[in-house]
Amino acid sequence: MSGAASRRVGFLVLCGLIAASVAPTASAQSANPSADDIVEALVPSGPRGLGMRSLRGIEETPGTETGPPSIDLYINFKLNSAELEPEALRTLRVLGQALQSPKLKESRILIVGHTDAKGSATYNQELSVRRANAVRSVLVGAFDIEADRLTAEGKGATQLKDSANPEDGINRRVEIRNVGAN
16 A cells, blocks of 8 residues: 555544544434433433533523423334334333433333324324334333333324424434423
8 A cells, every 4th residue: 555545544544533532413312322311311400400511611591491301212113113123122221221320210201202204194193102102111121110100102293303304214213201200
């Protein structure tokens, strides 16, 4: 390999290492969040939570949240089904670990299934409920999360993440919300 080619390869490897070390964006975090990422997203801030959080010198102001703390997870299901794909179990294992955290152990969690706009409204609503219930069942059965802490509901395609692209896969997600103390 010539000196120039070797330097180019070295530069590309260095760029890859730098890119991997930079903090991921919010959308990347929701694609493959760690248990700590999930806990951080679900812990309430402000006077009712654990206090104000500081993010690199920027403080969240209590009372400015638009709803309960939540995180969107992309949990893969088989096509037109509530059957989980194998890679979904990895995400649910991380979610199960997060929900066992002392910071969330007393929290009630709402599991909200969302679909894209393909199919009828009735079909999408039913599918989103089945998928949210599938997530709840795995968390209760495989990760010993108390059943009374978890509620499942479906929204179908009524709350699209990207309404400009209603059939995009980004709309197919499971939202996890911390709705308060148990």
